[in-house]
Amino acid sequence: MAATMANATRATVLKLYREILRESKKFTGYNYREYALRRTKVAFRENKSLTDEAKIKALIQEAEENLQIIKRQVVLSQLYKDPSLVIEGENAGQR
Amino acid sequence: MLPGICRSTVGAVRSVVGVSRRHFLQQSSSLGTVAPKLEDAVTNEDTFAGRALYMDAQSTTPLDPRVLDAMMPYSLAYFGNPHSRTHSYGWESEEAVEKARAQVARLIGADSREIIFTSGATESNNISVKGVGRFYKSRKKHILTTQTEHKCVLDSCRALEGEGFEVTYLPVQSNGIVDLKVFEEAIRPDTVLASVMMVNNEIGVKQPIPEMGKICRAHKVFLHTDAAQAVGKIPVDVNEMNIDLMSISGHKIYAPKGIGALYVRRRPRVRIEALQSGGGQERGMRSGTLPTPLIVGLGEACNISQKEMEYDHKRISALANRLISKVTGQISDVIQNGDPDQRYPGCVNLSFAYIEGESLLMALKSVALSSGSACTSASLEPSYVLRAIGAAEDLAHSSIRFGIGRFTTEEEIDYTAQQCISKVTALREMSPLWEMVQEGIDIKEIQWSQH
Numbered sequence: 001m002a003a004t005m006a007n008a009t010r011a012t013v014l015k016l017y018r019e020i021l022r023e024s025k026k027f028t029g030y031n032y033r034e035y036a037l038r039r040t041k042v043a044f045r046e047n048k049s050l051t052d053e054a055k056i057k058a059l060i061q062e063a064e065e066n067l068q069i070i071k072r073q074v075v076l077s078q079l080y081k082d083p084s085l086v087i088e089g090e091n092a093g094q095r
Numbered sequence: 096m097l098p099g100i101c102r103s104t105v106g107a108v109r110s111v112v113g114v115s116r117r118h119f120l121q122q123s124s125s126l127g128t129v130a131p132k133l134e135d136a137v138t139n140e141d142t143f144a145g146r147a148l149y150m151d152a153q154s155t156t157p158l159d160p161r162v163l164d165a166m167m168p169y170s171l172a173y174f175g176n177p178h179s180r181t182h183s184y185g186w187e188s189e190e191a192v193e194k195a196r197a198q199v200a201r202l203i204g205a206d207s208r209e210i211i212f213t214s215g216a217t218e219s220n221n222i223s224v225k226g227v228g229r230f231y232k233s234r235k236k237h238i239l240t241t242q243t244e245h246k247c248v249l250d251s252c253r254a255l256e257g258e259g260f261e262v263t264y265l266p267v268q269s270n271g272i273v274d275l276k277v278f279e280e281a282i283r284p285d286t287v288l289a290s291v292m293m294v295n296n297e298i299g300v301k302q303p304i305p306e307m308g309k310i311c312r313a314h315k316v317f318l319h320t321d322a323a324q325a326v327g328k329i330p331v332d333v334n335e336m337n338i339d340l341m342s343i344s345g346h347k348i349y350a351p352k353g354i355g356a357l358y359v360r361r362r363p364r365v366r367i368e369a370l371q372s373g374g375g376q377e378r379g380m381r382s383g384t385l386p387t388p389l390i391v392g393l394g395e396a397c398n399i400s401q402k403e404m405e406y407d408h409k410r411i412s413a414l415a416n417r418l419i420s421k422v423t424g425q426i427s428d429v430i431q432n433g434d435p436d437q438r439y440p441g442c443v444n445l446s447f448a449y450i451e452g453e454s455l456l457m458a459l460k461s462v463a464l465s466s467g468s469a470c471t472s473a474s475l476e477p478s479y480v481l482r483a484i485g486a487a488e489d490l491a492h493s494s495i496r497f498g499i500g501r502f503t504t505e506e507e508i509d510y511t512a513q514q515c516i517s518k519v520t521a522l523r524e525m526s527p528l529w530e531m532v533q534e535g536i537d538i539k540e541i542q543w544s545q546h
Contacts, residue, residue, distance in 0.1 A: 031149070031502035032160055038504075042406070066161075073160035086145035086461045087510050 009056060016063050017044050023067065026074045029082035036070060147463045148507045152347075152498030153296050153324060153442050154465060158392075159349035159501070165395035166351070169388040177385050178376060188387045195394025199356050202397040203341065204332035208361060211377045212390055215355035216323035217247040219342035220290075222357055222380065223319040224251035226367035227288045227340065228260055235287035241265045241273055241302075242483040245321055248290050269485045270434035271300035279310050288317045293325035293341075297467045297480040297496060298433030299442025301329070308337025317365055323347050323355075327400030328408065328439055333358055339365050345389065349501060350396035354389035357381075407501050412440040414499050414508050419443060421512035426519050432481060432494060443497040446481075446490040449529040449538075450522040455495060458518040462511050465496050489528075489538075 017040070024036035050056055149157070169191060177192045179185025193207070200207045213219045228238060240252055242264050252262045263281050267273050273291065282289070289311055291302050304320055311318040318337060323344035325331055333341060338358070345354035359365050359380065373382025400407070423429050428448035444467075447455060452466040467478040477491035486494075497511065523529040528538060 027160075031157065031504065034504050035502050039406075069161055069164045072167075073164055076163070077160075083146045085148055087148065087506055088145060 009060075012060060013044070013056075013063075016060065016067065020063065020067050020070060023070045023074055026078070027070075028077045030085050030088055032073075032077065032082075145461075147461050148510060149463045150497050150499070150503070150507070150511055151463050151465050152500035152503070153299075153496060154498065155346045155352065156349045156500050157502060158351060159396060159399060161399055162350055162392045162395045166388045166392040169391050173387070175387075177387055178374070191387055191391050192385055195390045195397075198394035198398045199343065202331070202401045203326060203343075203358060204334055205358050206361065208378075209333075209358055211357045211359060211380050212385055212393075213355045213357050213381055214353055215346070216245075216321060216342040216344035217355075218381075219344075219355050219357035220245065220247045220319075220321055221251050222367060222370055223340040223342065224248060224288065224290055225255060225370060226380070227317055227319070227365065228255045229258075229368040230366045231287045232258075232260070235285045236260050237283050237286040238262045239265065239278075239281055239286055239289040239316070241267060241291055243267050243271065243295055243297075243480045244290065244292055245296060245323075248292070248321060252290075267483050270437070271295060271298050271432070271480075271484045272434055272437060273302055273307075275303060275306055275310070278307060279314075282310070282314045282316055286314070286316045288319055290319040290321070292321040292323075293331070294322070294329070294439045294442070295433070295480065296324050296442075297478055298444045298484070299324075299438045299440070300433040301325070301437045301439060303437075304338065305336045311339075312337045324439065324442070327397060327404070328441065330404070333360070343393075345393040345396065348396045348400050350393045351389050354386065354393045356393065403501070408440070411499050411501075411503070414503055414505065415440040415443050415497075417505065418497060418499070418508050418512055419445075421509070422515055425512075425516040430490060432484065432486065441499045443499065444494055445497070446486065446494040447519050448490060448493060449526050449532060450493055450519060452493045452495050455493070455515075455518060455522060458522060459514055462514055465498075466494055467496055487539075 020040050021037060024033060024040060027033035027036060047056075047059055050059070169188065173184075173187045173191065175182070175184025175186075175188040177185060177188035179188075192212075196207045196210045196212075199205075199210050211219075211222075213222065224238065236259065238252055238255060238260055240248060240262060249264075252260075252264075256262050265273055265277060265281055278289075278291075289307065291304065291307055293304050294301050302320075304318075308318050317339040319340040319342075320338055321342045322331060323342060324347060326341075326343045327348035331341075339360045341358040343356040343358070345356075346352040357380075359367065367380050369380050369382065371382050374384075376382050376385065419431065422445065426447065430446040430448065432444040432446060446452075456464055456466060467480065477486075477488065478494065481491040481494055499508070532538060
């Protein structure tokens with residue numbers, strides 16, 4: 001029982017992680033895009049070996065809220081495109 | 096013989112600066128006086144494609160997308176006046192404002208009722224200095240501050256001087272920090288307020304606010320601190336530090352411009368004479384309808400910076416060290432201004448000897464930088480903060496401030512360092528001062544001719 005619970009949680013977390021990264025890549029602004037990717041990776045890695053059920057549940061909830069924020073803000077960033085920076089390639093920020 | 100050389104040297108330096116300024120403004124290619132090769136090395140090579148990198152986090156920060164996301168509903172559906180008590184439109188907005196007030200209070204260890212929303216740190220500083228001074232003026236007429244404060248504090252003090260107050264502008268040591276002994280000795284029986292900034296906006300040094308808090312409490316003097324550059328970046332607790340009034344700015348912590356807060360202690364109570372007359376909002380200290388969306392933004396920014404402080408601080412420190420070691424590893428005669436330890440690491444102020452800071456800023460077109468406070472960035476005068484720490488005139492003229500923030504990347508740091516190294520090298524190449532130093536002439540010994 002406990003094992004299947006853990007497996008279910010693992011699948012949920014991985015799905016969330018991948019979805020947040022996929023969405024973050026759509027930010028047109030270089031700095032926001034890089035921040036979202038970097039911060040997500042660090043946060044998920046930091047809590048990789050967490051065992052406290054309540055804490056895991058709270059963090060999943062937080063991640064879901066953040067995913068919704070990213071989705072909305074990505075739409076905004078595509079409506080009001082950020083100009084690409086001098087360190088970005090030719091078409092960076094235009095994707 | 097020497098004075099003659101000197102005069103032409105000064106002329107050459109002037110013309111170099113003049114040319115690069117003109118060039119910057121007009122993007123033209125006709126140069127005239129300076130050898131075109133060197134000029135090319137400094138400016139022409141970078142017909143770069145793309146926007147400049149942002150490295151000026153002390154002047155303002157970009158809005159955090161999470162902050163904007165929290166604000167949006169209050170710019171759209173929830174537009175009610177938070178002071179309207181007769182309908183739900185007002186109640187929704189009031190609830191949002193009170194939630195934000197609690198978020199600001201929690202970040203600094205205060206009670207919600209001690210937070211007053213203002214338009215920004217400038218207004219908070221004005222209310223603190225003038226408001227406290229005027230309220231107690233029948234009994235106490237002396238104010239203590241430092242020479243490295245922000246313009247708005249210094250100017251508020253000047254205004255009070257015109258009203259018959261006496262103000263002591265304390266000097267700072269060469270590391271930018273006020274000597275606590277000097278501070279305590281400057282307190283008089285009629286001192287009502289001491290105003291000292293927590294983190295300096297130009298050189299990033301931290302003043303010993305907790306110690307000053309103790310001294311002020313012992314002498315029954317109110318302590319005001321301008322913490323615009325500190326709140327959300329370093330831990331601040333108004334009770335542990337014995338702070339009576341504190342100014343907070345929204346746009347330095349990834350919230351929008353036009354919003355700030357003032358902490359005013361309730362016990363022991365600090366009284367203020369309001370500067371603005373009106374409906375008596377914010378406990379009568381700041382009348383005017385509260386801007387709900389901006390306040391929600393400030394609240395969310397405080398909430399985020401409380402959660403992210405450790406991560407941000409660690410990362411920004413690492414980026415600052417990376418920048419400093421790259422630049423100082425490749426260029427000689429670079430001086431870091433301000434105390435090396437008692438500082439906020441995200442503000443790196445470097446002086447590049449033998450070149451003009453302004454010409455370096457113009458050469459570094461692909462990086463958005465500043466030589467100091469944005470308020471004075473239009474003038475060519477050296478910063479009064481650098482003068483106050485006793486920086487020699489030439490070094491005060493050659494400083495650049497690098498502002499690192501939450502959204503700065505390693506790639507940006509590396510690019511900035513590399514640009515900095517190549518531009519400084521090129522500018523020194525054509526600097527007569529640098530040439531003289533290479534020949535072993537001590538520049539300090541030269542008798543500069545007067546004009």
